[in-house]
Amino acid sequence: MKKKVQAKVILQRKISDNIYDLRISTELAREAHAGQFIGVYTNDRSKLLPRPISICEVDGDRLRLVYRVTGSNTGTEVLSQLTPGDSVPIIGILGNGYDVDDLVTNYRHPVLMGGGIGIPPMLQLAKELEERSPYPEPYLNTILGYRNSDLFLAEEFKDLSVVHIATEDGSVETKGNVLDVMDAKIGTGLGECDLILACGPMPMLRAIAKYSREKGIKAYVSLEERMACGVGACLGCVVKTRETDPHSHVNNARICTEGPVFDVDALDI
Amino acid sequence: MKKKVQAKVILQRKISDNIYDLRISTELAREAHAGQFIGVYTNDRSKLLPRPISICEVDGDRLRLVYRVTGSNTGTEVLSQLTPGDSVPIIGILGNGYDVDDLVTNYRHPVLMGGGIGIPPMLQLAKELEERSPYPEPYLNTILGYRNSDLFLAEEFKDLSVVHIATEDGSVETKGNVLDVMDAKIGTGLGECDLILACGPMPMLRAIAKYSREKGIKAYVSLEERMACGVGACLGCVVKTRETDPHSHVNNARICTEGPVFDVDALDI
Amino acid sequence: MFDGRPAVVKDTSMNTQVKIAGVTFKNPVTVASGTFGSGMEYGDFIDLSKLGAVTTKGVAPIPWVGNPTPRVTEVYGGMLNAIGLQNPGIDVFCERDIPFLKGFDTKIIVNVCGRTEDEYVEVVERLADEPVDMLEINVSCPNVKEGAIAFGQNAKALESITSRIKAVAKQPVIMKLSPNVTDITEMARAAESAGADGLSLINTITGMKIDINRRTFALANKTGGLSGPAIRPVAVRMVYQVAQTVKIPIIGMGGITCAEDALEFILAGATMVAVGAMNFVEPDTTLRVISGIEDYMKRTGTEDIGELIGAVR
Amino acid sequence: MFDGRPAVVKDTSMNTQVKIAGVTFKNPVTVASGTFGSGMEYGDFIDLSKLGAVTTKGVAPIPWVGNPTPRVTEVYGGMLNAIGLQNPGIDVFCERDIPFLKGFDTKIIVNVCGRTEDEYVEVVERLADEPVDMLEINVSCPNVKEGAIAFGQNAKALESITSRIKAVAKQPVIMKLSPNVTDITEMARAAESAGADGLSLINTITGMKIDINRRTFALANKTGGLSGPAIRPVAVRMVYQVAQTVKIPIIGMGGITCAEDALEFILAGATMVAVGAMNFVEPDTTLRVISGIEDYMKRTGTEDIGELIGAVR
């Protein structure tokens, strides 16, 4: 059941340029799964709407959120000032995440791809996939795309998967984006890829959609759009779909409710 | 020079029903005098305007403010949540206070009258008058008007003056208002009164204006009006004057700038 | 410096029911169209049976796809939206949304939109035999190219569409007015004279936000409708002006966040109030408004909410 | 999820000067009339010589006493005012305020008000030989019974008064428009066609607040003008619409709190911007806006502020 509650800040630290790692404790954590998100409200009454932030990790009654401060005088800047003990209002758990059982059962060589601030949600996904994996060794490959050598979370993925890194400026590993890694490392385990699970900026997701169709690889992507309600009421956050959406009866699905995770084949992006 | 600065909260406590006593430290304190006020801003960005609050006491670089929380979801409610160490933006020092030298020199039997939340500014006034008083004994009388037995600040006035109390419900001393005390205690020192210095709700001040004119007693009152700028720019806070005001060139004086302390004879109230 | 608050008095057996055009609402609180879907999405947060009514998202004769995204953006003390009236069409609405709402002990106000007079009329006719309590006609959506606001910014057009709808409507007809006009009372008079049973106001005020970093509009539609607490003073003013002008009841809305806000509208002349964008912020705003109004009535010894409607003049 | 911010580039020798009707302003930032007196009251807080211009409080032929109090009240994200154009009259203004302002290295824009066309004309004539740089004609104050907004809500009346003023004015004439209209572009066209040299927008939006405890209006005048960040999206929208409609320059205002806000107006088509109610909140808002615009120009490699004006279409 979705709820609006006051979560408690356990810890917050800056983990990279403008990137913050926030741990909160909330009753909602126990219902949270990979790919879902919450809406985080600021205590600044001039900024009323919730900020959608993905579940980066779930640990008992704790949620980990990793988010970027997008500029000065933004809601995320306000959030970055939270300190342990503070209350922060959240709404959740929102959206449909990944069907991890299905993924574990039906795909042998998943590749996770995270670009920029699309990286955090991949962590909980990697964790859930690994937890339910029937294989003795880590069977996941993860490609993480950064702008430059200001990496974040990369180390944590290494415990769960084989990690490949792309940087726009070429300062770490492959120069380019996550798909450039696929091309460059086709001879490695990546060549066997039968499933792409991705989150990142729209151009990256569009490229992945194209790539996966061309190669006939199944792909699920996690989308982002401006949201108001986060619960499916305002119709603010839609994405175009190929087929008529069963809820809206037009070719639009609500990212906050039907998504944010979609089978790329369902989307018209 | 007027400034907007960040003051630091030293202490805050509730001293009566909805009445808070706030001590802040600020460079502005050294310029503050009896009858003046500051504008206190909240950190709630939906409440932008400064709250005018009188100087209740000045002590070195500290200011004491005593204010009432006027309701729920008000700016004063937000202020009442400030705790030691917090920053609070203020603007000041605002307005013209009392000309204490003139008062001490020219009047022998001043009576201070404070009604309700008009009491706090009288404390600094009593202090300044007593400090500069040429008389060995406290020469001030103070009449404090309260609703009921929920007194505040009364004890502190006792160190500086002879204190008389009026309560609307008659639970302490004289039943009625401050002028009822004047009538009831005419046989005491109050009968010699040659100066009234008052702050309180408009009906009280109107009654005092009438009383002082009838008795030929000099009276200075401290007025209150809704303010926006607090510095004389918006013309929001005017009071009608008998003569054309030299600044406005109409029969209106700005309470924030020409006041808040006025000779009642100058006012058309 | 006394605050003049009335003293708290004893609880009385209070009446919070209000009546509009013969329909009785258990309390004066509904939701603003488009901010609550058809209620399904807020079922986790509140018991819909507690509301005076549920007002649904605007519905057209056929499904509308709405505007491109971004459709919403936050602004100081509110938000802009340019949803563009995406809706599944009246058929789906009648099959799915109405039966869903019938499961609750609340009234149903259906918000109707269209591109032409004929389209509005089509939806109204289609609803004639449906178990809905009231129709709210949106002639004030600023986010669609045809219809909608055009009717709401021109008294003649408003009169014409109101008459046509009234001629076919089986339920009371509330015309929802646009604040984007020079004189709201002119529009209110036009709707009243054409037979409207009530008025809803205000719809959103047209606004714009520019993303200075991307150098583009924050909304794909360029402009959007401003709603939230930022617009409340404009809404209260219009409700007051209209209440002084027409005799038909008013549903007031625009930035209501709490009972105090709702009471401003009621004292200004609104018979009912609607909570809009604040549903997104505090999903239980409506419930807090309802109980807060009751508290105020107790505190002020008000036995019937009717005593409050338009009490400030 | 990249934010698309342009990378920071090297400092360049930038031009922040703007020109309106032949008058050059050192930067595009002024204050909104009525929020800054004639500058005297803010001398403690900022150096007036840093401003592109000081725009003064509206001045009439003779002293005006204004409205009864309360004249101001706070609302969510802004305030309402109903000052009622209290002013000392043009004589005192010319003797006191203009000489005061001449002591600073800034331009002087005098805001003019009146009850009748003749009164406006009288003030404008009286200013002919005064060392003021520009006139801003307030035909949009919602807080006085006669004149003012009546001219700003009727295209014909606006055209007429603009023509008459232009016929006698020795300084460039900026008409200040009211947002309380159905179609702001109609008003803008009317002013342009009558010869206005520029337009200021927006004045305040008419609003109301009710004190539910006292059961009365928060303002003695019942209604007041809404200003502050709450109205910014409406102001940006109107500036944009007008910029797409007329060729004359625009001074944009309404809820500017910082450089980012000011840049929204400039990108939407304003040549200058004015800070209003925020002066009351942060007396140095103007200075922060000026330096913030410079920072943005540096950051985006903008050599001339002219490149930004109307750059979003």
Ligand SMILES: Cc1cc2nc3c(=O)[nH]c(=O)nc-3n(C[C@H](O)[C@H](O)[C@H](O)COP(=O)(O)OP(=O)(O)OC[C@H]3O[C@@H](n4cnc5c(N)ncnc54)[C@H](O)[C@@H]3O)c2cc1C
């Ligand atoms: C399902 C989903 C999951 C997300 N997960 C993460 C995450 O884990 N970490 C992270 O850093 N970011 C995430 N984002 C993006 C994040 O929501 C925005 O960066 C954030 O809302 C920006 O808010 P702000 O206060 O910084 O900006 P402001 O400029 O103050 O925001 C103004 C308004 O715009 C909205 N907004 C601004 N940018 C975006 C955006 N890119 N996407 C959606 N809304 C936006 C805000 O929510 C707010 O309503 C996610 C977005 C979605 C839709």
Ligand SMILES: Cc1cc2nc3c(=O)[nH]c(=O)nc-3n(C[C@H](O)[C@H](O)[C@H](O)COP(=O)(O)OP(=O)(O)OC[C@H]3O[C@@H](n4cnc5c(N)ncnc54)[C@H](O)[C@@H]3O)c2cc1C
């Ligand atoms: C010169 C002066 C000195 C004052 N000194 C004191 C003092 O020492 N202690 C004290 O408790 N009160 C004092 N007041 C009154 C105090 O300013 C108000 O009670 C306070 O502003 C109310 O704000 P709020 O946040 O509680 O109310 P809100 O309802 O949140 O206020 C909304 C707006 O109305 C204004 N406002 C509301 N009530 C008043 C009022 N009675 N007078 C002026 N503005 C008001 C607020 O400043 C704000 O702009 C003084 C007023 C003036 C003018």
Ligand SMILES: Cc1cc2nc3c(=O)[nH]c(=O)nc-3n(C[C@H](O)[C@H](O)[C@H](O)COP(=O)(O)O)c2cc1C
């Ligand atoms: C996201 C959104 C969608 C809306 N959709 C509709 C609609 O379909 N029909 C309508 O008449 N009004 C619509 N409105 C306007 C609201 O019903 C209401 O009039 C307006 O938002 C003001 O109220 P508020 O400030 O409380 O939100 C919508 C408002 C929002 C925010």
Ligand SMILES: Cc1cc2nc3c(=O)[nH]c(=O)nc-3n(C[C@H](O)[C@H](O)[C@H](O)COP(=O)(O)O)c2cc1C
């Ligand atoms: C207290 C106050 C007084 C005002 N007086 C005038 C005036 O005399 N003439 C005028 O043209 N506009 C006047 N205005 C309107 C402002 O100049 C400006 O157009 C409006 O406030 C919007 O800007 P803001 O939101 O930044 O305040 C006044 C506004 C306020 C708040």
Ligand code: FES
């Ligand atoms: S954010 Fe409202 S429907 Fe998705």
Ligand code: FES
């Ligand atoms: S509050 Fe602005 S002039 Fe006094």
